[in-house]
Amino acid sequence: MKVSNGSWSELLADKVPADLAAEIDVFENEIALKRQDRIDDRVFAETRLRRGVYGQRYDNGHRHDGLQTRELDFPEKLTKGPDTAWDAPGMQRIKIPFGGLNAEQIEVLADLSEEYSDGISHITTRQDVQLHFIHVADTPDLMRRLAAVGITTREACGNSVRNVTACPIAGVCHTQAFDVTPYADAMARFLLGHPDVQDFGRKFKIAFSGCRHEACGLVRLHDMGAIAVTRQVDGKAERGFELYVGGGLGSVPHQAKLLEDFVVPDELLPMAQAISRVYARLGEKKNRAAARIKFLIAKLGVDEFRRLVREERATLAEDPRWTDYMEGAEEFAESPLADGSSASRDGAAHSDNGAADYATWLEDNVYRQRQAGYSTVTVALPLGDITASQMRALADIARRYTRETVRTTVEQNIVIRWVPDGRLAELYGELAAADLAASGAGTIVDITSCPGTDTCKLGIASSRGLAAELRERLLAKSYELDASVRGLRIKVSGCFNSCGQHHVSDIGFYGVSRKRNNITVPHFQVVLGGQWQENAGSYGLAIGAVPSRRIPDAVDTITSRYLADRDGDESFQDFIQRVGKADLKGMLEGLSDVPTYEVDASYYSDWGDPRVFTTGDMGIGECAGEVVAPIDFQLTAAEREAFEAQLHQESGHLEKAARTAYGAMVNAAAALLRYHHGGELPTGSANGSGDHDQVVAAFRTDLYDTELFFDPFAKGKFGAYLLKASSHDSADYDEDGVRQLIEESQLFIEAAHACYARLADEAALV
Amino acid sequence: MSWLQHVNVKVYARTAAPDLTPAIDIFHRWIQSEYGDHLLLDVADYRHVPAGPGVILVAHEAIYGLDEAGHQLGMLYNRRTRVAGEAADAIGLSWREALAACAQLEKEPEFGGELQFDGAVAEVFVNDRRLAPNDEATAERLRAELQPIAEQVLGSGCELRRLGEQRDRIGFLCRGGQELSVADAQSRLSG
Numbered sequence: 001m002k003v004s005n006g007s008w009s010e011l012l013a014d015k016v017p018a019d020l021a022a023e024i025d026v027f028e029n030e031i032a033l034k035r036q037d038r039i040d041d042r043v044f045a046e047t048r049l050r051r052g053v054y055g056q057r058y059d060n061g062h063r064h065d066g067l068q069t070r071e072l073d074f075p076e077k078l079t080k081g082p083d084t085a086w087d088a089p090g091m092q093r094i095k096i097p098f099g100g101l102n103a104e105q106i107e108v109l110a111d112l113s114e115e116y117s118d119g120i121s122h123i124t125t126r127q128d129v130q131l132h133f134i135h136v137a138d139t140p141d142l143m144r145r146l147a148a149v150g151i152t153t154r155e156a157c158g159n160s161v162r163n164v165t166a167c168p169i170a171g172v173c174h175t176q177a178f179d180v181t182p183y184a185d186a187m188a189r190f191l192l193g194h195p196d197v198q199d200f201g202r203k204f205k206i207a208f209s210g211c212r213h214e215a216c217g218l219v220r221l222h223d224m225g226a227i228a229v230t231r232q233v234d235g236k237a238e239r240g241f242e243l244y245v246g247g248g249l250g251s252v253p254h255q256a257k258l259l260e261d262f263v264v265p266d267e268l269l270p271m272a273q274a275i276s277r278v279y280a281r282l283g284e285k286k287n288r289a290a291a292r293i294k295f296l297i298a299k300l301g302v303d304e305f306r307r308l309v310r311e312e313r314a315t316l317a318e319d320p321r322w323t324d325y326m327e328g329a330e331e332f333a334e335s336p337l338a339d340g341s342s343a344s345r346d347g348a349a350h351s352d353n354g355a356a357d358y359a360t361w362l363e364d365n366v367y368r369q370r371q372a373g374y375s376t377v378t379v380a381l382p383l384g385d386i387t388a389s390q391m392r393a394l395a396d397i398a399r400r401y402t403r404e405t406v407r408t409t410v411e412q413n414i415v416i417r418w419v420p421d422g423r424l425a426e427l428y429g430e431l432a433a434a435d436l437a438a439s440g441a442g443t444i445v446d447i448t449s450c451p452g453t454d455t456c457k458l459g460i461a462s463s464r465g466l467a468a469e470l471r472e473r474l475l476a477k478s479y480e481l482d483a484s485v486r487g488l489r490i491k492v493s494g495c496f497n498s499c500g501q502h503h504v505s506d507i508g509f510y511g512v513s514r515k516r517n518n519i520t521v522p523h524f525q526v527v528l529g530g531q532w533q534e535n536a537g538s539y540g541l542a543i544g545a546v547p548s549r550r551i552p553d554a555v556d557t558i559t560s561r562y563l564a565d566r567d568g569d570e571s572f573q574d575f576i577q578r579v580g581k582a583d584l585k586g587m588l589e590g591l592s593d594v595p596t597y598e599v600d601a602s603y604y605s606d607w608g609d610p611r612v613f614t615t616g617d618m619g620i621g622e623c624a625g626e627v628v629a630p631i632d633f634q635l636t637a638a639e640r641e642a643f644e645a646q647l648h649q650e651s652g653h654l655e656k657a658a659r660t661a662y663g664a665m666v667n668a669a670a671a672l673l674r675y676h677h678g679g680e681l682p683t684g685s686a687n688g689s690g691d692h693d694q695v696v697a698a699f700r701t702d703l704y705d706t707e708l709f710f711d712p713f714a715k716g717k718f719g720a721y722l723l724k725a726s727s728h729d730s731a732d733y734d735e736d737g738v739r740q741l742i743e744e745s746q747l748f749i750e751a752a753h754a755c756y757a758r759l760a761d762e763a764a765l766v
Numbered sequence: 767m768s769w770l771q772h773v774n775v776k777v778y779a780r781t782a783a784p785d786l787t788p789a790i791d792i793f794h795r796w797i798q799s800e801y802g803d804h805l806l807l808d809v810a811d812y813r814h815v816p817a818g819p820g821v822i823l824v825a826h827e828a829i830y831g832l833d834e835a836g837h838q839l840g841m842l843y844n845r846r847t848r849v850a851g852e853a854a855d856a857i858g859l860s861w862r863e864a865l866a867a868c869a870q871l872e873k874e875p876e877f878g879g880e881l882q883f884d885g886a887v888a889e890v891f892v893n894d895r896r897l898a899p900n901d902e903a904t905a906e907r908l909r910a911e912l913q914p915i916a917e918q919v920l921g922s923g924c925e926l927r928r929l930g931e932q933r934d935r936i937g938f939l940c941r942g943g944q945e946l947s948v949a950d951a952q953s954r955l956s957g
Contacts, residue, residue: 003771003848004896011896058808065798073805074826087826089807107933114935115772115893118829119819120812132810133824135846141896382814389817389835392933435816454810468814608811610791 001137002116008141015148023154024147027051028140035078035086045081052093052156053139055081056132056455059088066611080136089133091455092116092142093156097188098166098181098208099127099407101414103395105149106406110391116142121391123384125448125501126205127165127408128156132455154192159200161276164188166208167216168409171334172369172376172417176210177228178239180217182332183268184208186325187226190269191276199280201291205248206272209535212242218410219535220256221247221504223293224275227535231262239330240264243271245305246297249498251717252743253539254294257302259309265329267313269322274313278305289717298740334405336418340373358428360479361439366424369417375424376417378441379431382471383449383464384412386436393434401427410501412448413441444481444488444559445474448501452494452511453606458713459494461511461522461548465607467492473552485559488572489532492524496747503539504530506572507558512545512750513613513757515632516594520757522548522606522613525746526588528558529576538573541646542746543585544639549603550591557587581646630679631756634671635749638664642745654738658730661738661745665722666692668752669699672709675756676702696726709755718744718751770853770911772845772894774937775864777948778887779839781880786813788876789821789832796823802866804828828860830867841868841883844893853911857890861919862955864888868948885951886920886944891929891937900936908936916940919954 006028013021027047034044060083061072074087094109101109109129113121116138117131124130134142143153155161164187171179187206191197197204207225209216219225226241240262247256263271275293282300284291297305367376379394386394398404398416405417419427431437440446447470450456452463470490478486493500493510502508508527513520523545530540546554562575576584594603604612641664648657673681673695682698703709704719711718721744733741790811797806805826812819820839822831826847833842843864849856868883890912892898898908909926916924920942929937 001847002894002896003767004894007896063807066794067798072807072826089824111895111933115895118810118812118822118824118831119835120815133829385812385815385818387815387818387835465811468811471814608790609809610794 001135002141005137005141008144012144012148016144017147020147020152021144023152024140024143027143031137031140034080037078041079041082041084045084046158048080048136048139049158050155050160051139051143052095052153053134053136054091054093054157055084055457056088056090057453057457057459059084059090059457061085061088064611086136090136091451092131092134092139092153093124094129094131094146094151094153095156095163095188096127096129096151096408097164098170098184099168099409100181100185101406101408102149102404103398103406105151106391106395106398108145108149108151110388110395112142112145113391114388119388120385121388122451123381123386123408123412123414125410125412125450125499126163127168127410128163129408130451132451152192155197157203159202160204161191161194161197162203162205164191164206164208165217165222165410167210167214168407168415169367169369169376169417170208170210171332172367172371172374173210173214173216174370175214176370177230178210178330179332180208180210180226180228182325182329183226183228183241183265186329187269187272189325190321191272194273194276196273196276196280200276201283201285202288202293204276204279204293213534215504215532216535218501218504219244219247221249221253221501221536222256223248224272225256225535226263226268229262238264241268243268245275246294246302247536248292248294249501249503249539250292251496251498251714251747252740253498253503254298254740255539257297259302259306265326266323270313270316270319271309273316273319274309277312278308282308287717287720289714289720334418335403336371336374336420337401337403338420338423340371340420340422357437357439358425361428361437362424364439364443365441368421371418373421374417375419375421376415377419377424377427377431378409379414379416379436380438380441380446381413382438383447383467386414390434390436393430393436397427397430397434400430411442411446413446440475440478442489443478443486444490445471445478446489447471447474448489448491448505450493450499452492452500453609456494456499458497459511460513461494461524462606462609463492463494463500463509463511465609466509466524466548466551469607470552470555474555481559482563484566484572485563488559490555496750501536502527502530504532504536505540506530506532507555508540509551511548512753514545514547514594514753515757515760516547516603517596518760519597519604520613521594521603524548524551526551526554526558528581528584529573531573540576541581541742543581544588544592544643546588546591547594547603548606549600554588554591557591558584561587581643581650585643631671631675634674635668635752635756638668638671638749638752639746640664641667642742642749645742645745649735649738649742654733654735655730657738658728658733658741661742662725662730663692665725665745665748666695668749669703669722670695672703672752672755672759673698676708676759693726696722703755708759709751711751711754714751718748721745721748767848768851768853768856769897770856770892770908771848771897772892773849773856773860774842774844774889774891774893774935775857775860776833776835776840776842776889777864777868777951778884778889779841780882780884781839783820783834783837783839784877784880786821786832786834788874789871792871792874792876793821793823793830796870801870802863828863830863832871840889841871843867854915857912857915858955861888861890861915862952865948865952865955869952872948883948885946885948886942888919888940889929889937890916890940891935893935895935898936900930900932900934904936909938912938912940915955918957919951920946 078086244256449467491505645661
């Protein structure tokens, strides 16, 4: 931790707004109290989370080094949360409302990344910036330095309103109804620290889009989202918003529902306040797994939720902040620094010699704005990472070419808006000098990834390792790729929680594990056919798990098949739907085999990490074995059933799909019960598939109530899926319900695999 | 306690950047073998970032990195916790740790002798803009502390050149006039 800690307060006294200064002082005092052990661990954990101070992998003080689990013997024996070591490096999340940054802010972020982190600023899939390997004691001064340039980390994590995101080309886009920037900004400011958003059971994410049909702000996957629309009133276009609620990815993705089809701007903030109050009052608080607003809306139905929100809205006391910002909102517009026709000093060099790289960059990374003569340039960042030197170069460029109109994007890139077309070549040269001129923005090489096992405590597999490997391989052949393949998007998550947004990509992956040859092997579930456009209009479904080592082959197989069998200009989504998941699954089957450790040890470690994936039960004798336990077959059969349920759903046989999905869960439970009881189902539950109730009852008593089935982080969430499904009749599900049941059955089976691995580990230790 | 803390030292590599992939295995192995008796925490791979941190080994008290900043490969020792003693102790410790890591890396078989460091060239800078703002007064103060140590390692004819621009962290590029192996630099520093 920094020796200078505390000394920035005085230096920045004139620059930090009083309210932010007071908040940070309070947090610093809370840190001091925690050091005296005068604050409960859980309370302090939520306190720091609401300041964006997040945990990081291994912060429980243990790490497996590939040979053994080691205790990390930190000097301080304090904790900063339950089972969280004080000295363990953490992550600082920094909210950037609508992604907007000016040059000074960029420079400060660069300084902070150098002094407190590892020199890298990481852009997230929600337009935040994250710094890793941060010491908790350093965070108050870090926050002061941000506050001095108008950035707060307040409510960046925890059960609060997270960063308000918006389309990064809002205001310069051709298809927008109007510029949503001032409204997103007002929403972020209004809800920040608002009393009505302090008692949520979980986080709450908000997004704004300027139009319906582009990907834009990805409204459909957010807790609350607003899409700009207009209507004609007395011959004049009136602004308003379609307001959506209850979307979310996570382990069980939900599409947001339309709450109101036209909310006038005066009503936008009070409606958000009313929604917040209903969610705070009626949302689940105890069971974190069911606490997002999507579950409340699924439970109440959107019509009842709408009624409650309108009722709540009518009770709200008038607040001038609802409309104060609107003076000027309609006139809000960024302006360019220079005339669009201003010529480049040395631009001709690039354009005249027809440099292939420049041409490709123009094609991939330059968006011609609705304002003639100006372009928005995407700076494509590998895995969302940018160095401090590059940040400073970017700040210089933002000053020289624009009025510092820079935004982060949910694809982990940065855009520079309002670049005069006549200076594009010159800009390209400056970006290239800073190693920021990579082409391929929005193409198959521009892979999005969450942190995964690199730093995230929940990560199962190395999403960044995989993304880096895929990127390197695809870059090597990007010029050979057919345009239809080059235009696809790949997104990777380290686990089912979907931070990499794999559900809305053409080709998505999320990390899972599988027991193979008696050793746990990193795998990724392949998710195909998600839709990025239409504000994340539809979600892909899992096709099957492939060993991590074979994922590059899986990408080759999928894209080659698409190229070979594509019908004319058929889109990837249409292709996936036409071919059908059964065929696609068959295509991947040849990739699922895992050789023994002795034949190819690489399968047993993850990308970019040479440690064996798990070693608790690993030894020479076991590695040599090729015995496949019955449970491996049984769980595989359950997976197959879950897949068949998808096929039934696709063909419109909803009841059959629901019955099959439920049957898959029951059979996975039965497999675990047999394993747990030495090969036999316990007394009272039969072997046949017709005795589902008895299997569920045995599962409840032997594996659920005992918490043996509980996930270390999600606890009983996945087991509860089976118990819930057992109380429903298959005929009761509508299309959304069936889809959810299928998702839940897949997650239950994943959890069964994980439980099996844990039980096997424990048995080996005994 | 000295005013000078969080001293960073980057010893330049003699060669252009080889493929840094082996560093991932090596650093993980250092964790297994408890290299240097430090509290080693994790490895992070930034090979995908041009002129970036390369591959880093995160310890509690410092971050080691096969760093590529400025397209100059080198072994960077980034001190994060305080160092007891005088300014010279803080500089000396970081320089020693950087050289020790260089010496160990040169021995690792994965690089096959391709990775060699130049004991005669090192960047020394202070990673705290509050303790050491990049101004003339601090530059003179730092130079005064650094010069004797640089001469001890690099010889009396060594050159100290101010690094970067004002918004960068304050520091000097220290360059000796003669060839110097890592082992010899280590020997002189401990002498």
